[in-house]
Amino acid sequence: MPGVISSPFANNNVGTEVTRYDDVIQKAQILSKTAYSKPESTISDFWKSMSVEEFSKIYYNPNKPLWNDGGPYQLQFFHPGGPWFHDTVDINLQENGREKDQTIQPGMFWYEGKQPAPSDMEDLHFAGFRVHHQLNSEYYDELISFLGSNYFRVLGQGQQYGLSIRGLAIDTAEPTGEEFPLFKEFWIEKPEKDSDEKNLVIMALLDSPSVTGAYRFTIQPGKDTVVDVDVSLFARKDINKLGLAPLTSMFLFGENTKGLDDYRPEVHDSDGLMVCTSADEWIWRPLARRKNVTISAFVGENTNGFGLSQRDRDFNHYGDLESRYQKRPSIWIEPKQNWGHGHVELVEIPSDLETTDNIVAYWVSDKQMKAGSSLEYSYRLTSYLESTQWPPAGKSMSTREGPANRAGFAYGHSAEARFFAVEFESDELSKLPADSPIEAVFNCQVGKIYDVKAFKNTENKLWRVQFNLEPENDQPCDLRGYLKMGDRALTETWTYLYTTKYA
Structure with a gap:
């Protein structure tokens, strides 16, 4: 590919003492006592003016990832510019007890289209980064990525990126509008190549008009990748609705x-x-x-x-x-x-x-989190495909809904009545004979559920519950139900919000 190619990637500065999580907490606390300053884009107009097509012709050089020394992780970065990525973040790499601020170096990216001038490359920081790991084979696959606002995504074995994770949600779906905090600085700690400690630690400093925060992500790759997240928040002002551990899909x-x-x-x-x-x-x-x-x-x-x-x-x-x-x-x-x-x-x-x-x-x-207050919490995040522990009992595998009166058939239901079919799965349920005394316990807050039937679906070995719902005055209705045998619940509780306003 044509473009700018050269070899040295690491910055020439010697580096400083490494930043610890307590230091990031202190940075967040001090930052919370200052007025919020909206980040200004520092990239040149050359990058900002790029169309989607032009920006798509910038490629990270896959032959030259950072930490390409046979260790457990490699780093690649996201280039700023185009219609979306005008903000950049500071990225500090920690290795052998020293810390360096990493900027874009010659050779990191291929520029297949428009070529930047030397001035466009000066002190050019990244839009984000991604970490690669030998997750599925000898090849270094993507493991975790941070790009935009306070979003990140993580993968386990055999997985492909889908839903996103956020550091924090503020006033989501509120009439006043949502506030999107920003991860403005990162610290990435490189594990020693021959060390028994293979977990990767990433720290981040979060900033927004309402709150600042320190984050520590301890990543354990595997079939189910686990991320332990530690958070310390400091409120600049009263926060109406604070959403912890937000997921978007x-x-x-x-x-x-x-x-x-x-x-x-x-x-x-x-x-x-x-x-x-x-x-x-x-x-x-x-x-x-x-x-x-x-x-x-x-x-x-x-x-x-x-x-x-x-x-x-x-x-x-x-x-x-x-x-x-x-x-x-x-x-x-x-x-x-x-x-x-x-x-x-x-x-x-x-x-x-x-x-x-x-x-x-x-x-x-x-x-509610008030101005001047702080909040510390932690949680474990797991990325997985299948699980026998979540939930530990039978789980709902499908929900189907339609009119109780199907076209061409006269069943005698009202025009508003709805038909539901819900199927449950578990090892125990699959082994139970079809004549087992399984009871479907289903109810609704508004309206009426009737003609409830529970039986084993001989086509797929799942247990199916069928019922009709008569809504009340066209109102939304919360439905709940589960399967039991005797006094023992066999499944999780299935819930559903029925509304005539669905698309």
Whole structure:
């Protein structure tokens, strides 16, 4: 490829003493006592004026990653510019007890199209970075990436990027508008090549008009990649709604919603929200694409965990050889301490584009963060494809909905009545004979559920629950249900928000 190619990548500065997490906390605390300063883009107009097509002709040189010495990790970076990436971040690399600020060096990128002038390259920082690891083979695959605002994504074995994770959510879906904090500086600690310690530590400084924060990410790659996250926040001003451990995803259509004019049966990065309450009740809520912004709250004293999941792993349910939605990871969040009384909040946003995230989930405490206050918390984040522990019992695998009166048939239901079919799966359920005394316990807040039937589906060995819903005065209705045998629950609690406003 044509472009600027040369060999030395590391900056020539000798480096300074390494920054520790306590130092990042102190930086965040001091920063919180100063007025917020909106970051100004420092890149030249040459980069800012690039079209999408022009920007797409900038490539990171894959032959020259940093830390290319046979160790467990390699680093690559994202170039600033184009329509979206005008802000840059400071990236500090820590190695052998020293720390260096890393900027773009000659040879790091190939410029296939327009060529920059020397002045365009001066003190040019990155838009973000990605870490590579021998995750699936001898090849160094992407493991984790940070790009834009306070977003990051992480992968385990056999996974393909889907949903995103954020450091913090402020006033999401509020009438006043959402505030997007920014990771403005990073510190990446290189593990010793021959050390027994193979985990990667990344620290970040967060800034926004309302809050500053220090973050430490300890990454453990594997079949299920685990990230331990430590956070210290300092409020500049009162925060109306603070969302902890936020996840963002995309749901366009699935079994339970009408499809668009599209050859694929389903299109989504995640198909449900899973919550484990402090009382150890497991809740599953299928996602939906809606015409109006819809906010659902799952209230409780603390939470044992929550996450956005992609349960459907059948390629034939997507039929997409490019996007491969069946390989998109699920993310599970486990608080490491009691987060107090509050709720998991799910936001579903109207969208007709699969390139737009329209699903957000996070934890909101009942205790509002006030100006001058601080908050420390930590959690474990796991990226996985399949799990027998989340949930530990039977799980809902599909939800289907349609009119109770199907076209061409006269069943005698009202015009508003809806038919539902929900299927549950577990090893125990698959082994139970079809005549087992399994009971479906289903109810709704508004309206009436009737003709509830539970039986084993002989085609797929799942247990199916079918029922009809008679809505009341066209009102939205929360549905809940599970399977039990005797006094023992066999499955998680399936929940669903029925509304005539769905798309």
